[in-house]
């Protein structure tokens with residue numbers, strides 16, 4: 001179960017490591033010559049880089065599409081914990097997030113993109129790379145695995161434009177890459193033959209990246225505001241998934257919406273995790289310790305009704321089959337684990353009941369149910 005815990009930490013709550021400003025992409029002037037260019041791509045984004053209150057975990061590359069030439073470099077800078085992986089391999093029984101581990105049988109495979117890595121070809125994997133801990137963070141205990149590197153540089157090999165001839169000649173080769181930790185987080189690199197004219201400079205790409213980031217955060221804020229205004233049917237969204245403006249990535253909204261609702265005593269509330277790319281829980285009362293190695297709130301407990309503020313009731317992971325499949329974790333699920341994104345709790349007694357997501361409470365994912373006496 002340990003890997004699953006490690007994985008859960010990368011699903012949003014993880015990155016107690018980020019510091020303000022580290023996600024800002026450097027803007028470099030366009031090269032006036034044919035010499036090799038370093039292109040800049042940001043992996044992931046958050047709406048609060050101080051981690052005080054994170055409502056939006058954006059799992060997208062900015063930009064998701066980059067056009068380069070052989071000999072160039074692509075410098076990936078993370079916000080959070082990500083990978084850049086071409087042609088990923090799925091090992092039965094080994095979760096995809098183990099790609100992060102230096103002990104994973106596959107491990108990092110170098111940093112030069114070659115024609116051998118064309119779609120359907122050989123694996124090329126960065127290993128996990130992550131925002132470094134802020135200054136003043138105590139060092140990890142002796143024997144801990146080394147921290148992931150703070151960036152990943154992909155070198156574009158001399159043959160990466162491809163070997164096609166005839167009509168295809170001059171079009172280059174387009175490679176797709178994935179983050180192994182975040183379903184839906186993908187991008188493309190097109191390598192044109194040496195000497196080709198490129199559609200944009202890195203500086204122009206950075207302007208586009210900043211616009212896309214701002215647009216994604218605005219889109220996420222609108223989706224959260226809209227879901228928060230809904231008040232029918234005693235329903236609460238426990239997490240929302242919002243498509244990226246680039247069409248290649250998603251924003252995970254780490255909030256309950258509406259955050260507060262009122263019901264009458266005896267009524268029920270149904271939560272649905274509307275994000276297939278992130279797990280959440282609905283947890284009342286003091287959180288109970290799960291089985292050793294399990295992530296917080298993994299298994300349900302406490303039944304289906306909440307009648308006092310000291311009741312300990314937990315939905316367990318509200319998670320999609322799609323995410324289980326992407327992470328390749330079905331072998332880690334205990335027998336009888338019910339895969340669902342929906343849970344219903346009943347509230348027999350008047351009162352004010354606070355609850356939280358056991359994975360994302362420290363990022364502000366909390367809610368309140370106000371239960372009125374029936375005769376009011």
Ligand SMILES: [Cu+2]
Pocket residue numbers: 239254279280281357358359360361365
């Ligand atoms: Cu959550």
